[in-house]
Amino acid sequence: MIHTALDGALACALAWLLLAALALVPAGGAAFARRIAFPLGAVAGLALAAFGLLAIWEPPASRTLVLGLPDLPFHVRLDPLAGFFLFLLGAVSAGISVNAAGYFRAEAPGRLALIGLQYFVFLASMAMVVLADDAYLFMVAWETMALASYFLVTTDHDQPAIRSAGFLYLLIAHLGAIAILLCFGIMHGGRGDYTFEALRAAELAPYWSTTAFLLAFFGFGAKAGMIPLHAWLPEAHPAAPSPVSALMSGVMLKTAIYGMVRVVYDLIGDVRWEWGLVVLAIGAATTLFGVLYALMQHDLKRLLAYHSVENIGIILLGLGMSLVFIGFGHPAAGALGLIAALYHTLNHAVFKGLLFLGAGAILHSRGLRDLNDMGGLVRTMPRTALYFLVGALAISALPPLNGFVSEWLTFQTALQAPVLREGAVRSLLPLFAATLALAGALTAMCFVKVYGIAFLGQPREPRHPAREHSGRDCGPLEQLGMAWLAAGCVALGLFPTAMLAALDRVSVALTGTGLADEALGAGWLWLVPTTASQAAYSPVIFLVVIVAVVLLTILLVRRFYHGRVRYSHPWDCGFPEQTARMQDTADAFGQPIRHVFGPLYLMKRHLPGAEDPSPRFTLKIEDRHWYWLYLPVARLAEYVSARVAALQRGRIGVYLAYSFLTLIALLAFAT
Amino acid sequence: MGGSVSGQIVNLLAALLLLIAFAMLSQRRVLSLVRLLAWQGAALAASTLIVAHSTAQPHLYYSAALTVALKVILIPWVLHRLIDRLDVRWDVEPLINIPTTMLAGIALVIFAFALATPISEMATTLTRGTLGIALASVLLSFLMMIARRKAIAQVIGFLAMENGLLFAATSATYGMPLVVELGIALDVLVATFIFGIFFFHIREQFDSLDISHMEKLKED
Structure with a gap:
């Protein structure tokens, strides 16, 4: 009998732990994991999402578990903020788990058992991080999460490169954990009570609260992948199996955002505007750096990892503006920034999970991860191509998909700058908004590159892939997982007002202030951040207009040009022999950016001379x-x-x- | 009460303890070291006995008996046997020469007294002046462990340190609870046996009890 959302969420976490234990049972073997464990994990994820959503609308519930050390029991609590992140974890992991059931079908039973154990422990520990209500349980869950993901990253530990990637990840994760531990120590101030209740009640001197903030920002930032602590991300994400990359990039980075919001807004409480400027500066640098380096990558998963860095930057921009506004005493604008950041957190989880699953599908089907070898995949993998397109459009922040909504909300927050009386800060905020706009455009360029190179054009690789790769589109389970996340991209993009109302509850519970009444009362059709006269956006109308214009154009073309189509060979520049290798490559696509932002990159280039008997151009971009x-x-x-x-x-x-x-x-x- | 006869005798025994500690510091022969250890144990037992008598603390009688049985008889006997079996009767060459060690020892005694004076002034016990001596003999034994090259001298230093500790406990607080004292006595006995076993292993490995051979065990 389930009384509250909290019990339900705990039951889901327990179910994941049970699945982790069951995955080790050798009797079922691979078939068990594939047919039962991963689908059941997905069901538990869906249930968790439902309980999380329920918790957003309920008053906070807390409970003391019988686990833990003597006299030091575990406390759990489910409030709207935790509910929101449980929703994110459950909903996104459901799609990834279904995909994993198909993705791991060819694994050897022994390896699959270990993957299953680590995968479900990883999921359960993330749920416990969000549910924790004392620093003790939080750190235990946090470290369990780090260790489980470390072992998942090093699944292919027989390769030295993957071992060193795992080591780098573990090292930075531990540095972050130390900072978080110290932060809890400072907030606790030697009273011997580590429940969040006590930490919340503690009054800190400004000096100490700033130290606690910096430690928390460093510690959670290391996990989130903000610069300069991002180095593990582009190493660890490509090393892990694709569903794991999706889970790490989509969900685990978000637990770091959760921790940051929980500690800064909830536990420290007294927000100062200087903190906001720190977050803004680092966020802007992270955004630009992430997208500029993503443009230079030709390994698809590395590229996606750098985009995770960029998106964490965007989330930090939203959080930073929110801190600035709250610090200066404008809670309404601050709430808008917080909501924008949280919405982008959810959106990034959905579309980045989808994109990593797509990259995994390509890797499985073709054994390819280098964009320079791909091409024309839309013909052999039409379904994957469709879902990947949805993800690519969403991450490029194109309306009417979800990426646009949250980036637009972040812009709207920046446009609240005139309420500030402090001239310097007021003139800084538009600069950060401009950074965001630049990053958005560069992201779109990057995904034009990815989609154009990988899915369109002619295949660049030999016609017949290696024996162990099917060369065909991925199986139904993998498609189902991607379809679920793609549907999420569309739903979150078309009906943002429902999510906005939920996020408003989170903001009210956390900061005491939410959106203006006019914003909430605008109805399901219009998304209004402040007042309708200032700004409003309706994704549904936007979609209707797009569809109408396209249909009209098709109609007109058919009506007036049909029958007069002329077929001929394309102009070949007077060079009749053309091969697939003459298409633009991924590196070529990034060349203009490499030119403009040259000083930012560390390039190692080899340009062959005229006399070189075997000319080969090589280019290496280093961080x-x-x-x-x-x-x-x-x-x-x-x-x-x-x-x-x-x-x-x-x-x-x-x-x-x-x-x-x-x-x-x-x-x-x-x- | 500090001026009473028993107080005087305890002070005398304390001085004796310190003297023996210095004697151990200057002694080169292993057999004499063991004999000095036995004498130190005897002085400790005598002082415990006097404190027990003058304060009528019955458990201190047991403590004194235990000290005699263990530190005056059993452990010296074990050490004698060890020395016979290992055939290490000859001199133990010190790492630091003896006059320097003695000077350092004097400095330590002054330090220990400076440290103990404020504590002794607060104490109301019979033997309050002796805390500094107890601390000094602990430090002197430690110094002996550092200054000697042979493993067996270090074990003797360790046992002498334990004597100093026990004396501190008796003089400052009329002894620890009997259970604790029994525990410590057992620990010391076991440690002696374990050290004995170690000696054989060390000699088997390096053909000598010289601890400088153990530098080879360092990781590079």
Whole structure:
């Protein structure tokens, strides 16, 4: 008998844990995982989404579990914010789980059992992160999530590149976890009570609350992939199997956003506008950096990973503006920014999950991940091509799909800048909005490249793929998973007002303020962020107009030109022998951007000379962060450890002297 | 009460304890070290007995008996056997020469007294002046462990340190609860046996009890 949404959500998490344990049972083997475990996991995901949605409209419920250490039980709580993220987790993971049931069909039973165990532990731990109501359970779930995803990333651990990608991920995840732990320590202030209730009630001095904010921002930012802590993302996402990449990029990054919102808005509480500027600056840099590097990638999954970095930047822009407005005492505009950020969180989860699943379908069908080898896939994989197109349009923020709605809301937040009285900040906000606009245009360019190179044109690879790849479109389960997420893209794009009402509840529960009454009362057709006279957008009318214009054009063309079509060969520039390799490549597509933003990239280029007997042009784009941040830090760590290792002399006398001197020092200073 | 006869005797025994600690620091021969350890144990037992008598704390009698049985008889006997079996009667060459060690020891005693004075002033027990001595003998034993090259001298230093601790407990608080004391006594006994086993292994491995051979175990 389920009393509240909280019990239901806990039951779903428990169901995932049970599935994780069952996946290890060898009797069922691969068929069990494929036919039962993953579909059941998807059902649990749907149920979790339903409970999450229910929780948004219910008062917060909390519960003390009988688990945990003696005198230190686990607390769970389900409020609208947690409900929203549970909805995201459940809904997106449902599609991914269905897809995974098909994707992993060819795995060996032993590997599949491990994947199933880690996959469901990963899902359950993410649910527990969102449900946690004390720092203890939060950290336990957070670390479980990091470890489960680490093992998923290193599924193919026999390859050294994947092992090192996993190590980098684990390292940055732990750095982040340390920062989060310290942040909880600061908020807790030595009172011995780590429930969120107590952390919320704690009054912090401005200095300490800023320190706590910076630690939380660093810690959660490391998990979310903001620069300069993004380096693990483009390594780990391509390394993992595609449903896992979809889950990590779509959902796990969002738990970091959840943590950031929970700690900054809820636990610290007293928001300061300076924090908002920090978030805005990092968010803008992340957005631009992510999209510019994405444009340079030709590995599809790496490209998508860099787009995750970019989208995290967009979410941070929304959050940053919200913090600035709230800090200056304009809670209504702040609520709009928060809602825009949360909406983009959901949207990114849906379309990035979809795109990673599409990349997985291509990888399975053709064994290809390099865009420069793809081409003409729309003919062999028409379904995948359709779903991928929906995802590509959504991420490019084209109306009437969902990406547009949240980016538009973020713009609308930036346009609230005139309410600010502080001139400097007021003039900064449009700059960030301009960054967002630039990033949006570059994203669209990037996906024109991806879709044009991969799905359109002529195949660039040999006609017959390797034996282990079917070359055909993916199976029905994989298609179902993608269709579910594609439907999500369309629904969230066409009917944003329903989600907006839910997000308004989240905002009210969190900050005490929501959207203006006029915005909420505008009806299902019109999306109004503030007042109808300022801005309004109706995706349904937009779609109707698009469809009408297209139909009208077709009609006119048919009416007036039909029968007068002339067929001829295209102009071949006077060079009659054309091969598929003469098409534009992915690298060629990025060339203009590479030219304009040249100083941002670290290019290693080899231009063959005229006399070269075997001319081959090579281009390698490297991340500058490696050279100015990561490698120096690594060298410093090595240097310091070498110095510390000098303490180890191997002589008992010296070791005894260490403890003797410590004892003397302690005796001398303790009195 | 500090001026009473029993107080005087405890102070005398404390001075004896410190003297023995210095003697151990300057002693080069292993057999003499063991004998000094036994004497230190005897002084400790005597002082415990006097404290027990003058304060009428019955559990301190047990403690004194335990000390005699263990530290004056059993452990020295075990160590003698070990030395016979291992054939290490000869001198133990110190790492630091003896006059330097003695000077460092004097500095430690001054430090220990400076440290103990404020604590002793608060104490109301019979033996309040002796806390500094107890602390000094702990530190001196530690110094001996650092300064010696042979493993067996380090074990003796460890046991002497334990003597100093027990003396501190008796003088500052009239002893620890008997259960704790029994536990510590058992620990020390077990540690002696384990050290004995280790000695054989060390000698088997390196053909010597010189701990400088163990530097090879360091990871590079």
